[in-house]
Amino acid sequence: MLVFILNAGSSSLKYQLMNPISKEVLATGLCERIGIDGILKHEFGDNKLTLEVSMPTHKEAIELVLKTLIESEGKVINSIDDIDAIGHRAVHGGEEFASSVMVTPKVIETMKKLIPLAPLHNPANIMGMEICQELMPGKPNVAVFDTAFHQTMPDYAYMYALPYEQYTKHGIRKYGFHGTSHYFVSNEARGMLDKKHNTRIIVCHLGNGSSVSAVLNGKCIDTSMGLTPVQGLMMGTRAGDVGAGAISYMMSQEKLTIDQALDIMNKKSGILGISGKSSDLREVLQGMQDGDDRCRLAVEMVAYNIKKYVGAYVAALDGVDALCFTGGIGENSSLIREIVCAGLDGMGLIIDPTKNNKRSGKARDIATNSSAARIFVIPTNEEYVIANDTYKIVSGLEK
Numbered sequence: 001m002l003v004f005i006l007n008a009g010s011s012s013l014k015y016q017l018m019n020p021i022s023k024e025v026l027a028t029g030l031c032e033r034i035g036i037d038g039i040l041k042h043e044f045g046d047n048k049l050t051l052e053v054s055m056p057t058h059k060e061a062i063e064l065v066l067k068t069l070i071e072s073e074g075k076v077i078n079s080i081d082d083i084d085a086i087g088h089r090a091v092h093g094g095e096e097f098a099s100s101v102m103v104t105p106k107v108i109e110t111m112k113k114l115i116p117l118a119p120l121h122n123p124a125n126i127m128g129m130e131i132c133q134e135l136m137p138g139k140p141n142v143a144v145f146d147t148a149f150h151q152t153m154p155d156y157a158y159m160y161a162l163p164y165e166q167y168t169k170h171g172i173r174k175y176g177f178h179g180t181s182h183y184f185v186s187n188e189a190r191g192m193l194d195k196k197h198n199t200r201i202i203v204c205h206l207g208n209g210s211s212v213s214a215v216l217n218g219k220c221i222d223t224s225m226g227l228t229p230v231q232g233l234m235m236g237t238r239a240g241d242v243g244a245g246a247i248s249y250m251m252s253q254e255k256l257t258i259d260q261a262l263d264i265m266n267k268k269s270g271i272l273g274i275s276g277k278s279s280d281l282r283e284v285l286q287g288m289q290d291g292d293d294r295c296r297l298a299v300e301m302v303a304y305n306i307k308k309y310v311g312a313y314v315a316a317l318d319g320v321d322a323l324c325f326t327g328g329i330g331e332n333s334s335l336i337r338e339i340v341c342a343g344l345d346g347m348g349l350i351i352d353p354t355k356n357n358k359r360s361g362k363a364r365d366i367a368t369n370s371s372a373a374r375i376f377v378i379p380t381n382e383e384y385v386i387a388n389d390t391y392k393i394v395s396g397l398e399k
């Protein structure tokens with residue numbers, strides 16, 4: 001069984017070819033600058049291939065990827081027939097999709113209705129589905145939604161305290177994102193716990209985009225992102241939680257339109273906005289070490305924001321059995337983990353500095369033996385969730 005996993009964005013796309021049963025990854029890659037010029041970065045085994053080829057549209061990009069998989073230096077399969085199914089990362093499933101689904105005309109029609117909720121992402125996702133249907137006719141396509149895992153949140157957690165009609169008329173509520181990662185990591189954590197019932201797990205997915213979720217018995221009960229991914233934690237370039245009054249005041253002082261304000265909150269804020277240096281935490285950590293005070297402030301704000309959500313979710317879960325760190329920052333930055341966990345002994349979370357500083361690409365426990373709750377570092381694997389959901393749906397194991 002081979003699944004072609006596609007994550008189509010507005011000017012780029014990521015792909016992987018994976019066997020969901022053995023978890024073997026045959027190839028992985030990225031097309032960038034679609035519609036501008038075009039670069040394909042393709043990896044297979046220990047080999048890397050970079051091609052600069054014109055990609056005027058996503059169709060040419062996907063055609064090139066498929067050609068690279070079966071021909072040329074990057075070849076990993078003999079023909080497109082070796083691909084059994086396609087799994088698509090889809091960003092916004094609204095309230096319509098609480099799990100992954102086979103892509104049908106009705107699913108695409110529903111996703112089109114959800115475009116106002118994700119104007120940048122859903123059109124690209126739909127385009128990826130339609131192009132795969134055209135280039136690989138007859139092969140099943142499955143959509144795996146970023147929002148689906150969070151659909152189990154209770155109404156009192158997902159509602160905003162705006163007039164109720166804003167929800168009934170426009171669907172304005174919290175949806176949450178990074179669902180495949182929160183699902184994967186919380187599920188792995190459940191397997192690592194001795195306890196099998198009443199499991200209370202907090203997942204910190206910390207990367208360029210970051211979110212925290214509270215997971216009770218495998219079901220999400222709260223998450224930090226909202227109607228869109230701009231809410232919650234401070235991120236690489238996104239502001240996270242900022243009071244509505246601060247935004248409207250900034251707009252009036254700077255004479256900004258809504259689009260300009262959104263551009264600032266999504267692309268010029270967060271770690272980049274505070275440090276003035278970079279959206280990349282590694283560079284900002286280096287800046288802090290070199291004595292840059294705004295880099296110090298950015299790092300402290302990042303860690304403080306995460307810690308506040310952890311405390312809130314311990315309360316939401318009536319306690320905690322495991323706190324999990326994942327994503328580029330969560331998996332790699334021992335300093336952020338250390339600051340987040342400092343002083344949480346009263347909540348049963350005690351980090352072991354030696355275990356925290358040890359590097360490993362594997363899932364591990366970094367809490368002291370005497371810590372009442374576990375602290376896990378778990379590498380996320382969103383592609384595996386997409387491939388596995390696709391396999392289960394295509395083979396009829398899941399309807």
Ligand code: AMP
Nearest residue numbers: 207208209280281282327328329332333
């Ligand atoms: P992701 O979006 O999951 O790929 O995560 C990207 C973020 O992880 C960037 O802010 C990187 O700076 C950060 N990151 C990656 N490696 C490290 C590291 N060793 N220490 C601190 N941050 C890191």
